[in-house]
Amino acid sequence: MKEYLGSDVSMVWGILFCAVGIYVATVIFTRVAGKRSFSKMSSFDFAMTVALGSVIATTVVSKSVTLVHGIVGLFIIYLLQMIAAHLRRYKWFNSITDNVPLMLMDGETILYENLKKSKVTEADLRSKLREANVLRLSEVKAVIFESTGDISVLHGKEVENVQPFILEGVTR
Numbered sequence: 001m002k003e004y005l006g007s008d009v010s011m012v013w014g015i016l017f018c019a020v021g022i023y024v025a026t027v028i029f030t031r032v033a034g035k036r037s038f039s040k041m042s043s044f045d046f047a048m049t050v051a052l053g054s055v056i057a058t059t060v061v062s063k064s065v066t067l068v069h070g071i072v073g074l075f076i077i078y079l080l081q082m083i084a085a086h087l088r089r090y091k092w093f094n095s096i097t098d099n100v101p102l103m104l105m106d107g108e109t110i111l112y113e114n115l116k117k118s119k120v121t122e123a124d125l126r127s128k129l130r131e132a133n134v135l136r137l138s139e140v141k142a143v144i145f146e147s148t149g150d151i152s153v154l155h156g157k158e159v160e161n162v163q164p165f166i167l168e169g170v171t172r
Contacts, residue, residue, distance in 0.1 A: 105143035
């Protein structure tokens with residue numbers, strides 16, 4: 001059997017046990033931590049996701065990492081994520097972990113320097129405007145490159161203005 005599987009049967013059963021165990025632990029910790037764990041990601045969230053993948057993979061295939069070690073590793077990563085989610089209520093923490101939203105258009109004016117900073121092309125911008133059903137540039141109030149990497153298009157009737165609350169924290 002070893003020559004067909006590349007390892008003995010007991011090792012395959014061990015991997016199966018660890019895979020199921022780490023999967024169940026991941027589901028439980030994700031439920032406890034909440035949806036934020038895998039929603040649109042800041043750089044901090046991305047690092048957490050990569051770390052989770054690493055712990056899961058190592059636990060499943062490495063002889064030197066036991067299921068208990070993997071579960072403890074997952075627990076620590078999720079604990080850090082929950083602490084970070086709590087600290088995100090404070091501006092000083094957000095300034096460390098999140099990118100700042102950047103304005104790409106102010107009304108009809110395209111802010112080319114900000115396009116360059118965000119590595120967004122004019123073609124990307126046009127695509128997002130079409131996606132938002134913008135028919136005329138005069139309809140655009142603002143286009144924001146969000147901290148998650150999404151592009152938000154704020155548009156409406158020509159007489160409407162965007163309330164300052166909506167643009168709070170956006171760099172022009």
